[in-house]
Structure formats: C-alpha cells, structure tokens
Amino acid sequence: MSVAILRQGDYLIASIRSDLSDTQVLELREELSELVGEVRARGIVIDVAALDVIDSFVARSLRSIVMTARLRGAETVIVGIQPDVAIAMVQFRLNLGQLRVALDLDEALALLDRLTRRDVGDGR
Amino acid sequence: MAGDVRVAINADADLVEARAEGRAMAERLGFPRPDPTLIATAISEVARNIVVHVGQGEILLRPVEEADRYGLVVIARDEGAGIRDLEAALRDDVSGRGGLGLGLSGARRLMDEFDIESTADSGTIVTMKKWRMRDELARLRAERRARG
Amino acid sequence: MDREPDNDASSLLQELVAYLRDRRTELREEWARRISEAELLGVMSEEEIFSEATEVYDNYVDALETGSIETLRTYARELSERIIPRGVETHEVLGIVLLLRDVLARSLFARYQEDPELLNRILDAYEPAANRIAVTVGVSFVEERERVINEQQESLRELSTPVLQLRERLLILPIIGVLDSARARQLTEQLLGAIQDKRARVVVIDITGVATIDRTVANHLVQTVEASRLMGASTILTGLSSEIAQTLVDLGVDLGMMRTVGDLQGGLEEAERLAGYRDAEDQTPGDAES
Numbered sequence: 077m078s079v080a081i082l083r084q085g086d087y088l089i090a091s092i093r094s095d096l097s098d099t100q101v102l103e104l105r106e107e108l109s110e111l112v113g114e115v116r117a118r119g120i121v122i123d124v125a126a127l128d129v130i131d132s133f134v135a136r137s138l139r140s141i142v143m144t145a146r147l148r149g150a151e152t153v154i155v156g157i158q159p160d161v162a163i164a165m166v167q168f169r170l171n172l173g174q175l176r177v178a179l180d181l182d183e184a185l186a187l188l189d190r191l192t193r194r195d196v197g198d199g200r
Numbered sequence: 201m202a203g204d205v206r207v208a209i210n211a212d213a214d215l216v217e218a219r220a221e222g223r224a225m226a227e228r229l230g231f232p233r234p235d236p237t238l239i240a241t242a243i244s245e246v247a248r249n250i251v252v253h254v255g256q257g258e259i260l261l262r263p264v265e266e267a268d269r270y271g272l273v274v275i276a277r278d279e280g281a282g283i284r285d286l287e288a289a290l291r292d293d294v295s296g297r298g299g300l301g302l303g304l305s306g307a308r309r310l311m312d313e314f315d316i317e318s319t320a321d322s323g324t325i326v327t328m329k330k331w332r333m334r335d336e337l338a339r340l341r342a343e344r345r346a347r348g
Numbered sequence: 349m350d351r352e353p354d355n356d357a358s359s360l361l362q363e364l365v366a367y368l369r370d371r372r373t374e375l376r377e378e379w380a381r382r383i384s385e386a387e388l389l390g391v392m393s394e395e396e397i398f399s400e401a402t403e404v405y406d407n408y409v410d411a412l413e414t415g416s417i418e419t420l421r422t423y424a425r426e427l428s429e430r431i432i433p434r435g436v437e438t439h440e441v442l443g444i445v446l447l448l449r450d451v452l453a454r455s456l457f458a459r460y461q462e463d464p465e466l467l468n469r470i471l472d473a474y475e476p477a478a479n480r481i482a483v484t485v486g487v488s489f490v491e492e493r494e495r496v497i498n499e500q501q502e503s504l505r506e507l508s509t510p511v512l513q514l515r516e517r518l519l520i521l522p523i524i525g526v527l528d529s530a531r532a533r534q535l536t537e538q539l540l541g542a543i544q545d546k547r548a549r550v551v552v553i554d555i556t557g558v559a560t561i562d563r564t565v566a567n568h569l570v571q572t573v574e575a576s577r578l579m580g581a582s583t584i585l586t587g588l589s590s591e592i593a594q595t596l597v598d599l600g601v602d603l604g605m606m607r608t609v610g611d612l613q614g615g616l617e618e619a620e621r622l623a624g625y626r627d628a629e630d631q632t633p634g635d636a637e638s
Contacts, residue, residue, distance in 0.1 A: 095219065098212035098248070128237060129219050131244040132303040155580070159540030160234035162575035164241045168306040172578070179547055179580035233537060335498040339530070 079104050081111065086118040087188060088150075089181070092126050101137045108141055112148045119188035120145050121181060125156030135170045142175060151191045152176065153184040205261040209250045209278075218247045218259045222274065225261050229270050231332055238310040239272060239330055245303035246276035246326045254280030254323070264329075268338040271331040274311075279323035286318060357473040364456060364470055365413040371455060376405045379444075379451045386447065388440045392431075400427065408448060412477050417484045424488035432489075432496055441489045442482070449478045511542040514616070517549040518623045519581075524557030532568040539572060543581045550623040551576055554612050556587030566595045582622050583607065586615030 078100055080091045088111055090104065108120060122138065124130065130138075142152040153176045157165070165172065176191075178184040205225060207218045222243040226236035243259060250257035257278030264271040283289050290305050304326070308314040313329040333339035368375065380401050383389060389397050404427070411420040428441075456474060460467040511521045521539055543551065553569075555561075561569070573583040585608045588596075593608075609615040 095216050097216050098251075128223070129240045129244050131241050131248070132306055133244075133248060157578045158237075159537065159544060159575070159579065160237035162540060162578040163234045163536065163571065164237050164310065165578060166571045166574040167238065167309055168241065169309065170306065177578055177580050179543070179549070183547075183549075183580055335494065 079107075081107065083115060083117075084185075086116075086192070087121060087185065088112065088115070088117045088119070089121045089123070091123045094126055095128065096134075098133055101134060105137055105141050105144070109144050109148075112145050112150050117145075117150045118192045120150055120152040121184040121188070122152065122154050123156045123181065124154060124161075125158065128158060128161060130157070130161050130165055130170075132168070132170060135165070135172070138175060151188060153178050153187055155180055155184045201262060203263045207247075207259045207261070209247050209257045209259055209276075210255070212248070212251050215244055215247050215251065219244050221259075221261055222272075225263060226272055226330075229263050229272060229332075231272070231330070235330060235332065239274070242307040242310040242328055243274055243276075245307040246274070246328070248303070249324075249326075250276060250278045250280075254278040257323075267334075268342065269331050269333050271312075271329055274326075274328045276326040276328075277323070282320040282322075282324055283316075283318040286316060290316070356469065360470055360473040361412060361415075361477065364474060365409055367456070367459060368409050368412070368452060372405065372409075375451055375455055376401055378455075379405070379448050382447050382451060383444050386443060388443045388447075389436065391435045400431075403427070404444075404448065408452075408481060411481050411484075412474075415477065417480060420481060420484050421488050424485045425492055428489045428492035432493055438486070438490060438493065442486045445482045445485045449482055453478070511538055513542075513546050513548075514552075515620070515623070515625065517547060518552070518619055518625070519543065519546060519548045519550070520552045520554065520616070520619075522554045522557065527555075527558050527561050527565050529564055529568065532565050532572075536568065536572045536575065540575060540579060543576060543579050548581050550619045551581050551583045552586055552612075552615050552619045553583060554586045554615065555589075555592065556612060558587075558592070559589060560591050561595060563595065563599060566592070566599050566601075570596070570599070570601050584609055584615045584619050584622070586610070586612045 078092065078094050078096055080093065082089045082091070088108065090108060092104075096104070108122075111117065112120065120141070122141070124138075127134065138154060145152045155178045157177065176187065178187050205221050207214060207221055209215070209218065219240040223236045223240040226239045231239070243261075247257075247259050250259075257276065257280075260273075260275040260277065262273040262275070264273060290308065304316070307326075307328065311328040311330050313327075313331075315327045316324065318324040333342060380397060383397060383401070392400070403423070407420055407423045411417060431441075453471070453474065456470055457467065460470050511519055514520050519539075519542055521535070523535065527535075539551065539553075542548065553572075555569075569585075573585070576583045588608055588610070607618070609618055
C-alpha cells in the first residue's frame with residue numbers, strides 16, 4: 077500500500093510509503109478530504125520522507141490538501157522533506173507559502189498542539 | 201546509441217518509471233547529490249506535460265562522457281499539436297506556478313541546458329542537459345577558458 | 349624486395365623482445381645502477397627499487413611485445429598509486445622510464461651494430477613503441493597525481509565547513525575564508541544533512557569570516573536558508589559585512605524575510621530564543637516561508 081493513514085486522537089497521520097503516481101496523489105487528496113470530515117480531525121500530518129521527488133504537481137496537490145483541510149477546520153503540517161528534495165524545490169522556485177513544515181512527526185504533533193490550542197483560545 | 205534508456209510515456213504511472221530511470225542513470229554516471237534529484241524532478245515535469253497535454257510520447261535518457269566532463273541528456277518528445285505560445289510557457293506566471301502550469305520554467309532552472317522546439321506539425325521536443333566537471337582541475341580549466 | 353613494413357616491424361619486435369627477456373637480469377641491474385647514479389627515487393630503499401624495477405622491466409617488455417598499452421596503463425596507475433604517497437615526483441618517474449628506454453636501446457645497439465641496416469630496422473621498430481610506453485607511464489602518473497590532489501581538496505573542503513552542534517536542536521555553521529560555488533554546494537549538503545541527523549530547530553550560519561561573495565554564492569546562501577526552512581529549521585545569518593548585505597539586497601533578497609543579526613553573539617542569543625532555550629516572546633509556528 078502506498079499510503080497509510082492513521083488516526084491519533086484529533087489528528088490524522090498520512091505516511092507516504094513510496095513514490096506516488098499522479099493518480100495516487102489525487103486519491104490521497106480525496107481520502108484525506110473525506111476523512112477529515114468523517115472524524116472531525118483538527119490536524120493532519122503528511123509524511124513525505126519517502127518521496128524523492130516533489131515536483132510542481134505534488135506541491136500543488138499538497139497546497140490543495142492544506143486549503144481543503146483548513147476549510148474543514150484542520151491544520152496541516154508536512155514533514156520529512158528530504159535534503160535533496162528541499163534543494164530541488166527551492167531551486168525550482170516552487171511556491172511554498174501556506175505550507176507548514178516540520179522536521180519529523182514529533183515536531184509536527186507538537187506544532188499541531190500549539191496551533192490547535194490557539195484555536196481553542198479563539199473562543200469557538 | 202549505446203547506453204540510451206527510453207521510457208514510453210502513456211499514463212501517469214510512467215512518470216514514476218521515468219523519474220526512477222533518470223535518477224538511476226544520474227547516479228550511475230557519478231552525479232553527486234543533489235543532482236540526481238534535480239534531474240529526476242525536471243524529468244517529472246516534462247514527462248507530465250506529455251501525459252497531460254498530449255497523452256503519448258517518450259522520454260529518452262542519454263549518458264554523455266567527455267574528457268573533462270560527463271553529462272546526462274533528457275529528450276522529451278511527443279507528436280502533439282505543439283505549444284502555441286512558447287514564451288508564455290517558459291515564463292513564470294505571477295502566482296509562481298510556472299507559466300500555464302507547465303512547470304517548464306522550473307525544469308529549466310534545475311538543468312544546465314534547456315532547449316524546446318514545438319510546432320503544430322511535428323509536436324514538441326524538449327532537450328535538457330546536466331553536466332558535471334570530472335574534477336577540480338577540469339573545473340578550473342573550464343573557468344579559465346571562459347574568462348578568456 | 350617487397351616488404352610489409354608492419355610484418356617486418358612486428359617480427360623484428362618479437363626478436364628484440366626475446367633478446368631483452370634473455371638479457372633481463374643484467375639489463376635490469378644496469379638500469380637500477382643508472383637510477384642510483386641519477387639520484388632518482390631517493391625516497392625508496394634499494395630493495396623497493398629492485399622489486400619495482402623488476403615489475404616495470406617485465407611490463408615494459410610485455411608492452412613492447414603485445415603493443416597493448418591498456419595493460420601497461422593499468423599497471424602504471426597501480427604503480428603510481430603506490431609511489432605517490434611515498435613522495436615520488438613526476439620528473440623521477442619520467443626519468444627512470446627514459447633511462448630504461450636508453451639502457452635497452454644501447455643494448456640493442458651493441459647487439460646489432462655489426463649490421464647497420466638491420467640495426468636501423470630494429471631501432472625503427474623499437475623507438476615508436478618505446479616512446480609510446482614512456483608517454484603512457486608518464487601520463488598515467490600525472491593523472492593519478494591529479495586524482496589524489498582532487499581527493500585531498502575534497503577532504504579539505506569537508507574539514508573546513510564543519511557544522512557544530514551547540515546545544516540540542518541548535519546548530520552553528522561558521523564559515524571562514526573564500527566561499528565559492530563548489531564549497532557552497534558542499535556546505536548546503538552538510539548543513540541539511542546535519543539538520544536531519546541532529547533534529548535541529550535552529551541553525552546559525554556565521555559569515556563573519558567571509559569578506560565577499562558573488563551573486564551565485566549569495567543565491568546559494570539564500571537557497572540554503574530556504575531549503576533549511578523546508579526541513580523545519582529556522583536559520584539566522586550572522587556576521588554579514590556591509591558588502592555582503594549589499595549583494596543580498598541587489599539580488600532582491602527581502603532581508604526582512606531572512607533573519608539576520610549583526611554579530612555572532614546576538615545571533616546565538618536569538619537562536620537560543622527560537623530554539624526554546626530562552627523566554628520565547630514570539631514562537632512563530634513553522635511557516636514554510638518565514
């Protein structure tokens with residue numbers, strides 16, 4: 077299976093296991109979109125450590141996931157961007173605003189905790 | 201030519217193969233990191249254009265060995281209707297998505313040489329090359345030559 | 349008489365090769381003697397010279413016989429690999445090969461001098477082959493030296509861009525000296541690797557020791573900062589000279605986006621704050637572009 081999605085409390089953790097075809101990326105987007113609503117997730121972590129290429133399509137799709145999730149009340153953090161991939165993305169000048177990143181899962185969960193705690197402070 | 205690797209591009213699953221072959225060849229040639237990733241990413245962009253805009257085409261990967269340097273040539277070919285406005289295609293649009301979403305401008309930034317020919321009659325050929333000097337001395341010699 | 353020059357040369361070569369093999373012991377000694385006289389290979393002991401001389405002699409004669417320089421090239425490279433670390437220099441290697449060529453030539457001369465016409469033909473066969481051998485050995489040696497120099501430069505570069513872990517989650521990369529493209533590339537790889545290995549949250553890149561950088565390298569620096577960001581680490585650039593600051597501005601880098609602090613000390617304090625070691629007034633969540 078190329079992507080495993082686990083639930084940890086209020087969060088969804090999507091682990092990408094191998095290089096994905098475009099179709100698989102779109103499937104991931106669909107699945108996360110559904111799940112966020114289903115389980116009322118407050119945060120999503122997408123682990124891209126297994127991706128050794130992140131091109132414009134993947135970047136667009138990640139942005140799309142982030143925006144859709146936000147509309148449904150969840151923040152998204154991308155983790156595990158590999159060094160070479162980071163260099164490629166920067167040299168490519170992929171538009172990266174809006175994407176939250178963290179080094180690894182622990183960092184991502186800590187970040188989500190901070191972010192969702194802030195939301196609570198909003199008085200919703 | 202000996203050493204050439206061809207990947208038929210008919211569906212998006214073929215992009216996975218094209219990326220993998222590109223990376224493998226780059227590593228075999230001895231490209232240091234992060235070049236194999238840069239090359240694979242550029243391949244991904246041009247191969248996707250073929251799938252999305254034409255549906256069928258080919259990626260040719262060719263290793264080049266010269267005295268002072270080695271290189272990898274990527275030739276992405278399709279027989280579609282051609283890109284009408286090349287200039288727009290290569291420009292970054294305001295949102296930074298890379299003109300018309302084609303990602304060609306990004307691919308160009310990742311490679312050392314980039315050439316594109318596109319007509320309605322013969323389709324589109326994108327030729328991209330990445331080079332590495334074999335060693336420090338070759339690099340210094342090349343720099344000296346460039347300075348004249 | 350119609351003679352195929354090739355056949356003639358090749359059969360002559362066979363003959364002189366047989367002769368050189370026959371006289372192997374004495375010719376090799378003669379050669380070793382002349383090497384000492386010329387004060388070459390001073391770094392090697394007599395036993396070493398003798399054993400290498402034996403191998404070289406045999407390979408030399410083999411090359412004469414087969415005409416194949418591939419085997420010779422391989423041998424020459426291996427030999428070079430052995431003797432370069434000993435400090436043997438290029439002029440010594442060329443010197444001894446040329447001496448061998450001469451010792452053998454004189455010996456052939458002595459043998460065939462009674463028949464000048466035959467001698468001429470022998471030398472016609474011998475000379476081009478011997479010269480090709482000399483060139484091959486010389487070039488192999490030089491190429492091997494270049495390879496070694498490259499390796500050493502690579503190591504030097506690695507040593508000179510150390511990424512240090514100041515505290516947990518906090519790395520510092522002090523850069524000193526000339527920063528060129530190659531070094532900048534290596535620097536990026538090392539830094540990003542260290543961010544991953546050490547799970548760094550903050551990196552301080554100190555360029556107090558760098559006087560000036562060109563646009564390419566400045567670009568590289570900016571890309572390094574951005575790439576670090578993508579891996580979840582914040583970067584603080586410290587020690588910018590006014591010249592470098594100007595270069596960055598000219599490049600269109602929004603210095604407001606990049607955290608820069610004038611001096612290293614200030615940078616470290618800021619870094620500790622960011623990494624959570626001091627009171628964080630403003631813990632900015634991990635935006636990919638801030």
